[in-house]
Amino acid sequence: xxxxxxxxxxxxxxxxxxxxxxxxxxxxxxxxxxxxxxxxxxxxxxxxxxxxxxxxxxxxxxxxxxxxxxxxxxxxxxxxxxxxxxxxxxxxxx
Numbered sequence: 190x191x192x193x194x195x196x197x198x199x200x201x202x203x204x205x206x207x208x209x210x211x212x213x214x215x216x217x218x219x220x221x222x223x224x225x226x227x228x229x230x231x232x233x234x235x236x237x238x239x240x241x242x243x244x245x246x247x248x249x250x251x252x253x254x255x256x257x258x259x260x261x262x263x264x265x266x267x268x269x270x271x272x273x274x275x276x277x278x279x280x281x282x283x
Contacts, residue, residue: 217258220251220268227275229254231283239276244269 218229230237233254242250247269252261 218256219259223271223275226272227279230276
């Protein structure tokens with residue numbers, strides 16, 4: 190049977206893990222969306238006490254993430270605070 194768009198679509202929808210790319214470490218990680226960065230931090234540093242982290246340390250931890258592919262120089266304090274807030278909220282909800 191020839192592969193059609195519909196066959197492809199059905200195959201993609203049938204595999205939710207592939208469809209969501211949840212644990213795909215080959216996906217590049219950028220500063221935004223901040224939620225994705227927060228999830229990567231939670232996975233990489235599951236028991237880290239974020240109450241005592243400084244902005245410089247947070248930036249260094251993000252840049253050290255295996256998939257991080259963005260420009261380290263464009264991280265503003267506002268962006269880092271957004272990531273920290275997402276990380277804190279996700280830890281509280283876990």
